[in-house]
Amino acid sequence: MSDYWNEGxxxxxxxxxxxxxxxxxxxxxxxxxxxxxxxRRKLTVIVVGTGLAxxxxxxxxxxxxxxxxxxxxxxxxxxxxxxxxxxxxNAAKNxxxxxxxxxxxxxxxxxxxxxRARESNVYRLAGVSVNxxxxxxxxxxxxxxxxxxxxxxxxxxxxxxxxxxxARGQTGQQLLLGAYQAMERQIGLGNIEMNARHEMLELIVxxxxxxxxxxxxxxxxxxxxxxxxxxxxxxxxxGNVFFLSTNAKGCNVTASWxxxxxxxxxxxxxxxxxxxxxxxxxxxxxxxxxLMSESLRNDGRVWxxxxxxxKRAPGDIPEDExxxxxxxxxxxxxxxxxxxxxxxxxxxxxxxxxxxxxxxLGVYLDFADAIGRLGRKAVEAKYGNLFEMYQRITGEDPxxxxxxxxxxxxxxxxxxWVDYNLQSTIPGLFVIGEANFSxxxxxxxxxxxxxxxxxxxxxxxxxxxxxxxxxxxxxDISENPAVAExxxxxxxxxxxxxxxxxxxxxxxxxxxxxxxxxxYCGMERTEEGLSKAIGLIRGLRDEFWxxxxxxxxxxxxxxxxxxxxxxxxxxxxxxxxxIDALHRRESCGGHFRAESQTxxxxxxxxxxxxxxxxxxxxxxxxxxxxxxxxxxxxxYVHPSTRSYK
Ligand SMILES: Cc1cc2nc3c(=O)[nH]c(=O)nc-3n(C[C@H](O)[C@H](O)[C@H](O)COP(=O)(O)OP(=O)(O)OC[C@H]3O[C@@H](n4cnc5c(N)ncnc54)[C@H](O)[C@@H]3O)c2cc1C
Numbered sequence: 290m291s292d293y294w295n296e297g298x299x300x301x302x303x304x305x306x307x308x309x310x311x312x313x314x315x316x317x318x319x320x321x322x323x324x325x326x327x328x329r330r331k332l333t334v335i336v337v338g339t340g341l342a343x344x345x346x347x348x349x350x351x352x353x354x355x356x357x358x359x360x361x362x363x364x365x366x367x368x369x370x371x372x373x374x375x376x377x378x379n380a381a382k383n384x385x386x387x388x389x390x391x392x393x394x395x396x397x398x399x400x401x402x403x404x405r406a407r408e409s410n411v412y413r414l415a416g417v418s419v420n421x422x423x424x425x426x427x428x429x430x431x432x433x434x435x436x437x438x439x440x441x442x443x444x445x446x447x448x449x450x451x452x453x454x455x456a457r458g459q460t461g462q463q464l465l466l467g468a469y470q471a472m473e474r475q476i477g478l479g480n481i482e483m484n485a486r487h488e489m490l491e492l493i494v495x496x497x498x499x500x501x502x503x504x505x506x507x508x509x510x511x512x513x514x515x516x517x518x519x520x521x522x523x524x525x526x527x528g529n530v531f532f533l534s535t536n537a538k539g540c541n542v543t544a545s546w547x548x549x550x551x552x553x554x555x556x557x558x559x560x561x562x563x564x565x566x567x568x569x570x571x572x573x574x575x576x577x578x579x580l581m582s583e584s585l586r587n588d589g590r591v592w593x594x595x596x597x598x599x600k601r602a603p604g605d606i607p608e609d610e611x612x613x614x615x616x617x618x619x620x621x622x623x624x625x626x627x628x629x630x631x632x633x634x635x636x637x638x639x640x641x642x643x644x645x646x647x648x649x650l651g652v653y654l655d656f657a658d659a660i661g662r663l664g665r666k667a668v669e670a671k672y673g674n675l676f677e678m679y680q681r682i683t684g685e686d687p688x689x690x691x692x693x694x695x696x697x698x699x700x701x702x703x704x705x706w707v708d709y710n711l712q713s714t715i716p717g718l719f720v721i722g723e724a725n726f727s728x729x730x731x732x733x734x735x736x737x738x739x740x741x742x743x744x745x746x747x748x749x750x751x752x753x754x755x756x757x758x759x760x761x762x763x764x765d766i767s768e769n770p771a772v773a774e775x776x777x778x779x780x781x782x783x784x785x786x787x788x789x790x791x792x793x794x795x796x797x798x799x800x801x802x803x804x805x806x807x808x809y810c811g812m813e814r815t816e817e818g819l820s821k822a823i824g825l826i827r828g829l830r831d832e833f834w835x836x837x838x839x840x841x842x843x844x845x846x847x848x849x850x851x852x853x854x855x856x857x858x859x860x861x862x863x864x865x866x867x868i869d870a871l872h873r874r875e876s877c878g879g880h881f882r883a884e885s886q887t888x889x890x891x892x893x894x895x896x897x898x899x900x901x902x903x904x905x906x907x908x909x910x911x912x913x914x915x916x917x918x919x920x921x922x923x924x925y926v927h928p929s930t931r932s933y934k
Pocket of ligand 1: 341362363487489523535541699738742
């Protein structure tokens with residue numbers, strides 16, 4: 290037993306299919322119960338989130354005939370954070386005839402996730418990937434095309450084939466416009482009831498089933514209870530627990546965390562992706578970081594000066610005094626090693642004193658070769674908007690001088706635990722997209738988040754949710770005491786946050802929490818550092834509840850109030866992340882424990898002890914969270930030391 294957690298019973302994915310992996314999904318779809326079209330009209334599904342996962346799910350469920358109630362906190366569904374995605378979306382189409390296949394995408398993803406994801410889920414994802422592209426093309430998504438008119442591809446990290454479909458550096462935006470217009474069609478037809486600027490603040494659970502949510506109208510402050518036969522969370526990732534990340538400022542964990550408090554297990558919270566190519570932090574005033582897409586590593590070469598403390602301008606450093614360290618250490622994959630590997634390598638060269646730019650926290654991403662080889666015009670056509678963004682932020686012209694980049698928090702592989710049907714441990718609560726933990730193991734390969742979000746929303750959930758809804762419609766719950774209780778919880782919390790009237794801003798707490806997380810639960814983690822972080826987080830959380838100042842009232846637009854509620858949840862999540870990182874005494878993917886590394890500094894897994902999903906049960910009354918382990922079995926891709934050399 291530990292001071293920080295209790296050991297619970299193991300958990301199993303009872304929905305997991307068996308038999309040959311190639312037919313598991315087909316067999317599951319066939320065996321799932323169906324709901325006939327006339328009955329679908331009588332069933333209501335709440336979908337929280339309108340990003341690629343939620344938008345595609347809402348459109349598809351409504352198209353199938355269900356009544357959908359959709360929620361997002363932005364002023365329009367098409368402003369969901371998915372709009373920020375730059376580089377592309379993977380699919381095993383093998384258009385390049387370069388040896389790609391569903392099996393290879395499956396293999397790359399299981400290996401890329403450092404053997405901490407379920408084979409069945411990943412195989413399904415790889416299979417469905419090919420349908421996504423067809424669906425999006427049919428919607429009119431303007432993917433980049435080659436001269437002959439065929440869809441173009443490029444490469445992303447951790448693969449040796451070109452399977453990433455893209456629309457310049459704005460793939461997420463174009464895909465989201467596709468999902469959004471599909472939603473709009475259904476909004477127009479009256480099948481989707483769209484509620485923008487509404488924040489879910491509680492899950493309603495009646496008789497053990499998810500039956501609705503409590504929401505706050507962010508403009509008027511009105512609080513309402515909303516009912517349904519099933520609830521889908523597509524509320525995105527929680528990277529903003531670090532304060533600084535590449536995520537949109539609004540991204541938060543509240544929807545997932547409220548469900549966690551109500552009984553949904555939270556899986557692998559410590560698996561965070563640190564992306565190697567972000568614009569370095571420029572000062573203490575900064576509120577967000579900017580990604581430079583991984584696609585840039587197709588043509589950009591990463592390097593630092595060979596000698597420690599070399600302060601010359603990059604153009605003055607001759608070729609033989611440069612260290613193209615990724616190409617040197619990982620000749621097979623070169624600049625396109627997976628993100629966890631590239632991030633740690635950047636940290637290592639900076640720790641050695643060879644980093645560039647202010648504070649020595651940066652490495653070069655250099656396009657001189659590519660411009661020489663392809664010409665400036667070709668480079669501009671591929672990456673023009675990214676170069677422009679870089680120039681606007683840094684004031685430097687990346688066509689003339691190399692970009693400076695540094696790793697930053699980008700994506701969270703952890704999330705609510707779901708079974709093969711994407712159902713959480715609360716019946717009737719389904720979780721899709723970045724909000725669930727399911728397919729990426731301990732490290733996500735680039736261009737796989739869009740693939741997973743759209744696979745979940747367009748293809749997987751619409752098939753699995755039928756099986757649950759076939760038992761509906763469920764009885765009316767409006768008079769059930771659990772509804773009033775859920776609403777009271779929301780009201781009491783808002784009243785409490787407003788009543789503290791302290792002397793510190795919400796942002797100051799969030800920033801300090803982010804520092805603690807980055808320092809002790811960031812790119813490198815140690816037993817000592819994580820224990821220290823838990824103490825610091827607890828202290829800061831107590832201070833938050835005594836000293837936070839939330840001006841204004843609850844009956845108006847109040848962004849401080851919104852943020853305060855989210856930061857309160859981040860405090861609880863941060864503690865669980867550190868506990869999860871502490872308990873996992875191995876290095877895998879984005880989780881690097883300094884105590885567990887090979888002689889040459891690579892992550893060292895301990896499959897004999899940690900080949901499981903860590904699914905955490907909420908600690909009520911300030912107690913310890915309980916750990917449930919889901920053992921992972923590998924029948925097809927056998928765990929081996931991940932090598933990209
Ligand atoms: C800068 C950047 C670039 C990226 N580029 C790529 C890429 O090229 N390829 C790739 O595969 N991946 C990329 N990713 C990752 C990918 O964009 C995300 O993982 C993915 O878009 C998440 O989609 P989602 O639908 O799960 O969530 P999101 O798009 O984050 O949507 C969340 C939705 O939930 C709603 N919501 C959340 N909480 C609440 C609440 N409490 N109440 C009501 N509504 C709520 C929000 O309003 C929003 O509509 C990138 C990520 C970043 C940060």
